[in-house]
Amino acid sequence: MTAIVLFMAGIAAIAGWWLSQQRLAAKPWLEEGAIGDFPGGSSTSLPAAKIGLGVFLAVVGSLFALFVSAYSMRMQLIDWRSLPVPGLLWFNTGVLVVSSGALQWAQVSARRNDSENVLTGLLAGGVSAVVFLIGQLLVWQQLNTRGYFLAANPANAFFYLITAIHGLHLLGGLVALGRTIVKAWRGVEIPRLRLSVELCAMYWHFLLLVWLILLALLTGWADDFVTICRQLLT
Amino acid sequence: MVDVPSDVLAGIPPAEVGEVDLYHPRSWWTRYVFSQDAKIIAVQYAMTAMAIGMVALVLSWLMRLQLGFPGTFSFIDPSQYLQFITMHGMIMVIYLLTALFLGGFGNYLIPLMVGARDMVFPYANMLSYWIYLLAVLVLVATFFVPGGPTGAGWTLYPPQAILSGSPGQEAGIIMMLVSLILFIIGFTMGGLNYVVTVLQGRTRGMTLMRLPLTVWGIFTATVMALLAFPALFVASVMMLFDRLLGTSFFMPTLVEMGQLGKYGGGSPLLFQHLFWFFGHPEVYIVALPAFGIVSDLISTHARKNIFGYRMMVWAIVGIGAMSFVVWAHHMYVSGMNPKFGFFFATTTLIIAIPTAIKVYNWILTLWRGDIHLTVPMLFALAFIITFVNGGLTGLFLGNVVVDVPLSDTMFVVAHFHMVMGVAPIMVVFGAIYHWYPKVTGRMLNETLGRFHFWVTFLGAYAIFFPMHYLGLLGVPRRYHDIGGTAFVPASAHDLNAFMSIAALIVGFAQLVFVFNMIRSLSKGEDAGGNPWNATTLEWQTPQTPPAHGNWGKELPVVYRWAYDYSVPGAARDFIPQNEPPASLTPKGAHP
Numbered sequence: 001m002t003a004i005v006l007f008m009a010g011i012a013a014i015a016g017w018w019l020s021q022q023r024l025a026a027k028p029w030l031e032e033g034a035i036g037d038f039p040g041g042s043s044t045s046l047p048a049a050k051i052g053l054g055v056f057l058a059v060v061g062s063l064f065a066l067f068v069s070a071y072s073m074r075m076q077l078i079d080w081r082s083l084p085v086p087g088l089l090w091f092n093t094g095v096l097v098v099s100s101g102a103l104q105w106a107q108v109s110a111r112r113n114d115s116e117n118v119l120t121g122l123l124a125g126g127v128s129a130v131v132f133l134i135g136q137l138l139v140w141q142q143l144n145t146r147g148y149f150l151a152a153n154p155a156n157a158f159f160y161l162i163t164a165i166h167g168l169h170l171l172g173g174l175v176a177l178g179r180t181i182v183k184a185w186r187g188v189e190i191p192r193l194r195l196s197v198e199l200c201a202m203y204w205h206f207l208l209l210v211w212l213i214l215l216a217l218l219t220g221w222a223d224d225f226v227t228i229c230r231q232l233l234t
Numbered sequence: 235m236v237d238v239p240s241d242v243l244a245g246i247p248p249a250e251v252g253e254v255d256l257y258h259p260r261s262w263w264t265r266y267v268f269s270q271d272a273k274i275i276a277v278q279y280a281m282t283a284m285a286i287g288m289v290a291l292v293l294s295w296l297m298r299l300q301l302g303f304p305g306t307f308s309f310i311d312p313s314q315y316l317q318f319i320t321m322h323g324m325i326m327v328i329y330l331l332t333a334l335f336l337g338g339f340g341n342y343l344i345p346l347m348v349g350a351r352d353m354v355f356p357y358a359n360m361l362s363y364w365i366y367l368l369a370v371l372v373l374v375a376t377f378f379v380p381g382g383p384t385g386a387g388w389t390l391y392p393p394q395a396i397l398s399g400s401p402g403q404e405a406g407i408i409m410m411l412v413s414l415i416l417f418i419i420g421f422t423m424g425g426l427n428y429v430v431t432v433l434q435g436r437t438r439g440m441t442l443m444r445l446p447l448t449v450w451g452i453f454t455a456t457v458m459a460l461l462a463f464p465a466l467f468v469a470s471v472m473m474l475f476d477r478l479l480g481t482s483f484f485m486p487t488l489v490e491m492g493q494l495g496k497y498g499g500g501s502p503l504l505f506q507h508l509f510w511f512f513g514h515p516e517v518y519i520v521a522l523p524a525f526g527i528v529s530d531l532i533s534t535h536a537r538k539n540i541f542g543y544r545m546m547v548w549a550i551v552g553i554g555a556m557s558f559v560v561w562a563h564h565m566y567v568s569g570m571n572p573k574f575g576f577f578f579a580t581t582t583l584i585i586a587i588p589t590a591i592k593v594y595n596w597i598l599t600l601w602r603g604d605i606h607l608t609v610p611m612l613f614a615l616a617f618i619i620t621f622v623n624g625g626l627t628g629l630f631l632g633n634v635v636v637d638v639p640l641s642d643t644m645f646v647v648a649h650f651h652m653v654m655g656v657a658p659i660m661v662v663f664g665a666i667y668h669w670y671p672k673v674t675g676r677m678l679n680e681t682l683g684r685f686h687f688w689v690t691f692l693g694a695y696a697i698f699f700p701m702h703y704l705g706l707l708g709v710p711r712r713y714h715d716i717g718g719t720a721f722v723p724a725s726a727h728d729l730n731a732f733m734s735i736a737a738l739i740v741g742f743a744q745l746v747f748v749f750n751m752i753r754s755l756s757k758g759e760d761a762g763g764n765p766w767n768a769t770t771l772e773w774q775t776p777q778t779p780p781a782h783g784n785w786g787k788e789l790p791v792v793y794r795w796a797y798d799y800s801v802p803g804a805a806r807d808f809i810p811q812n813e814p815p816a817s818l819t820p821k822g823a824h825p
Contacts, residue, residue: 001507004465008558011461019551028443028543028795032815038441048354048434052426055460059422063464066511070468070504074483079499150479154499157481161472 003072007065011058053199057206060169064210067165068217071158081153085219086142092135093215099128100208103177103201110190110197118197119184125204126177129170136167162214166207173203257356258782268364270356271782272341272427275363277673279337282363283330286370290325291741293318298697302734304715312714313401316385319712320402321377323388324410327516328417329370331658335523336421336459337366339665340428340452342673346772347449349437349790349812351783353427362427365420372413379405387712389509392484392502396477398491408477411470418463418470428456437771439792444811446770446796447546451526454554455519462515462558469508476500506568510561517654518557522550524661525592528614530796531664532596534768535611536603537807539797542595549588556585566634567641575634582632586625593622604800604807608766609683613664616691617657624653627702642712645705648698656694663690663747670751671765675778676758682750686743693740697733704729767808770796774810 023038031038044051074080106121140160148156180196216222259265269275297318300310310318341359345352353359376383385401386394394400395407402410432445432453445453472483476497484505485497533540540546562570562578596618605611627649631637640646663686670678705711708721716722764773776786790812798809 001511004511005559008461012555015457015555022442024443024547025544026441026443028441029539029797031443032794032798033817034439034791034793034814043434043436046434048430051433052355052430055426055429056422059426059460059464062461063467066465066468066508070472070483070508073504073507074501077499077501079482150475151481151496154482157475157479157483161475161481165471 001069001073003068004062004065007061011062047195049195049199050202053202057203060206060210063165064214067158067162068213071162071217072222074154074158077154079153080155082220083143083148083153083155083159086139088135088139088142089215089219092132092139093211095128095132095135096208096211099125099132100201100204102128103197103204106197107201110194113190115184115187115190118190118193119181122177122181122184122197122200125200126174126181129174129177129204133167133170136163139163159218162218166211166214169210170207173200173207176200176203257352268360270352270360272345272353272356272359273673273780275359276338276341278363279333279341279366280339282367282370283334283338286325286374287330287334288744289374290322290330291744293322293325295738295741297322298734298737300714302731304717310714313385314382315714316387316712317383317401317406320385320387320390321373321383325373326655327388327520328414329373331520331654331662332421332459332516333366333417334662335520335658336428336452336456337363337424339448339523339527339669340456341424342669343448343772344428344431344452345435346672346775346780346784347446347770348432348435349440349771349785349792350431350435351785351789354430354435355423355427358423359427362420362424365416365423369413369416369420372409372416376402376406376409376413379409381406384410389506389513390473391509392473392476392500392505393486393488393497396473396485397488397495408474411474411477414466414470415474418467421463422460425456425460428452429460437789437792440771440811443544443547444792444795446526447529447540447543447550448523448526448770450547450550451522451524451529454550455522458515458522458554458557459519462512462519465508465512469505469512472508473505503565503568506565507561510564511558513564514561515557518553520654520658522554524617524658525550527665528617528661529592529596529599530770531610531614531661531668532599533797533799534668534766535608535614536600536605537799538599538603539799540595541598541601542591543795543797545591546595549591552588553585556581556588560585563632563637566637572634579632579634583629586629586632589625593618593625608667609678609680609687610664610668610766612684612687612691613660613667616687617660617664620652620660620694621657623699624649624651624657628653640705642710643705644701644709644711647711648701648705651698651701656698660691663687666751668766669772670754671761671778672772672775673779674755674758675761676754676756677761677765678754678758679750682746686747686750689743689746690740693736693743696736697740700729700733764810767806769798769808769810771811774812 026038102121102124104121106118106125109115109117109121140163143156143159148159150157150160176196177200180193180200183196184193213222216225257270259269259271264270266274269278296307296310297315299307300315341353344350373383381402381404383402384390384395384406386396386407390407390410396403400407432449436445472481475481476483476485480496482497482500484502485495485500486502487498488495529540529546560578560581562574563582566575566578627645631640631646631649667678667683670676704726707723707726709716709726761778763775763778766773771790771792772780774790775781775784791814792811793814794809794811796811798804798811800807801809
């Protein structure tokens with residue numbers, strides 16, 4: 001459960017930092033008066049949707065941290081047989097990086113009011129995300145034909161489960177991205193589109209980060225990393 | 235008035251919200267059924283939760299009938315008994331209490347108390363309810379599938395949860411897990427709303443430290459639930475894989491019905507870690523809203539400001555954070571390194587400190603207050619008593635050496651029913667008597683309310699107080715029939731019969747409550763806008779019940795904290811949060 005406890009510690013640090021800005025030591029019973037008489041404690045100027053997505057990412061982060069925790073606990077039991085990493089996985093990772101980059105480009109273009117590039121960026125991001133998902137399905141197929149069935153070993157089961165959950169999150173993101181693309185296609189002005197583009201980019205970057213962590217875990221790098229850390233500490 | 239620096243005003247919503255920003259229903263269906271108004275969604279959540287709660291109540295009757303009069307009711311066989319236990323626990327903890335506090339009270343009170351027109355994402359809020367309803371329907375459907383609902387206990391521990399021999403192994407367990415997954419998805423949609431509305435939807439002047447404690451409690455509980463429910467989600471998905479696809483996440487190698495099973499190598503302990511990583515915060519997910527609401531009830535009905543508001547806020551936040559590092563105290567008997575046991579016992583006992591601070595502050599709020607023994611106040615007082623009772627036995631069970639012998643006895647059942655069964659339900663009732671006038675515009679009948687209170691409170695004590703004694707005798711929990719055991723005296727059976735009769739009476743008393751709620755809808759006394767003379771914003775709405783959009787043309791402005799009761803020198807014994815201070819009132823205007 002180390003992963004999830006560390007994740008929660010991170011969340012607690014963020015929450016603690018935010019609370020420290022909120023004048024929790026104020027004495028509200030003495031502070032009668034109009035707004036602005038007392039500094040701090042008001043909402044931020046960020047749009048609600050962005051805060052909402054941030055909170056949602058914390059939830060998704062908690063979900064994946066729990067999968068990582070379960071993975072590392074189950075891994076220590078004797079029946080664990082790691083499975084080989086299909087080469088296609090590297091290609092998929094590259095495609096996901098491209099997808100994230102394209103959405104970043106769309107976001108930058110949106111800030112510059114460049115509607116043509118926004119649409120191109122969004123489409124490129126969407127298409128490469130779809131390619132990534134198809135690639136993941138092919139990886140499954142390759143593993144299956146090579147005899148690494150879901151129920152044969154917990155390592156296989158975790159591989160299929162974790163990639164499926166990640167893929168489903170990307171699929172959900174594609175719904176939002178699809179709606180944004182339709183809006184951009186119909187020529188909605190950039191200022192009304194900017195928030196949606198930013199939200200998509202934020203979600204994509206997060207899922208890329210999650211994927212890189214999962215990749216490190218599934219390929220066994222994470223173990224090496226933990227071992228090195230342990231050696232450094234001892 | 236001083237000049238307001240622009241950065242202070244940056245995040246504050248404008249006084250008037252344009253028509254476009256508020257969703258307007260166009261038909262009867264979108265107004266009352268697929269409504270996006272948090273108040274309607276709140277009522278939908280509350281009605282669904284209470285309806286399924288009645289099912290769980292009937293299940294508890296059936297269990298008590300079997301325990302009180304073993305052998306008399308031939309239609310309750312051991313499998314069914316286990317199914318009743320499981321469904322009773324699951325429904326009460328998740329589908330009733332969690333849904334009612336967060337989905338019901340959260341939806342109704344957050345926008346009104348922070349001075350918002352609605353939740354920030356009304357559409358997701360609506361979806362949240364409908365997914366919750368679907369989860370409930372899947373749960374109810376398990377009663378009618380072959381094999382019936384799962385009888386694995388509400389903790390659903392593998393391996394027995396999915397092995398043949400456990401009741402409901404065929405379809406019941408699958409549908410239970412699906413229902414939980416749906417619940418979590420639905421809850422996440424609602425939870426995002428509650429959190430972001432508190433963060434971003436507050437009206438001008440509503441700083442965090444001016445929030446009523448109800449909002450603090452619901453807010454913190456929602457944050458915890460958002461982070462803790464994924465653990466149940468992960469556990470449910472993995473168990474579903476084990477059951478349906480034959481993986482071995484949790485399932486060890488074992489011989490089932492004389493044959494070597496298909497599973498191998500899995501870890502049941504892994505499930506327990508995941509389950510309790512959700513399960514312990516869940517206790518506080520139910521308790522923190524109750525803490526918050528009861529603070530407001532006590533302050534309002536004792537006409538006194540809450541004692542130690544800052545401490546109350548810090549304690550809520552502290553309990554919320556601490557509750558994530560105590561989960562393994564549910565696993566003392568599962569086998570663990572004694573050092574871990576020591577660690578978790580220590581953290582468990584540390585949580586008692588902020589909790590005790592809250593109890594002291596409630597009592598000090600009552601101290602020399604102008605206590606009105608209204609029905610909500612009676613329930614609030616009953617909450618303090620039962621909560622202290624359950625909390626003290628929690629200190630027993632938090633210690634490894636005491637927990638190990640008591641763990642599988644009725645003592646634990648008595649403990650958790652006191653602390654997270656009866657105590658939060660007392661708050662639910664108090665809160666309904668308190669806010670019903672705002673929701674419907676009419677008062678609940680006082681006489682029926684008092685009858686309901688006394689029967690419920692004394693009856694609940696009659697059920698659960700003797701249960702501690704049975705536990706100390708060593709009467710085991712989860713047993714269909716304890717039979718003739720040397721260490722259980724005959725008097726214990728008499729006590730069981732007594733508790734069962736009390737349970738039947740308490741159950742019937744709830745019908746009086748339901749009758750009261752239905753009758754008062756049309757025949758109740760007219761409540762007016764603020765029948766309790768309370769200070770918080772929900773009582774200051776222009777209409778009662780509050781109209782769509784809550785606040786008429788302009789949002790309220792908040793000038794003070796939520797607890798200005800019996801302020802020396804004030805004209806009345808309460809000053810609403812949106813009443814400007816005398817220094818800001820122009821001469822000749824409203825006093």
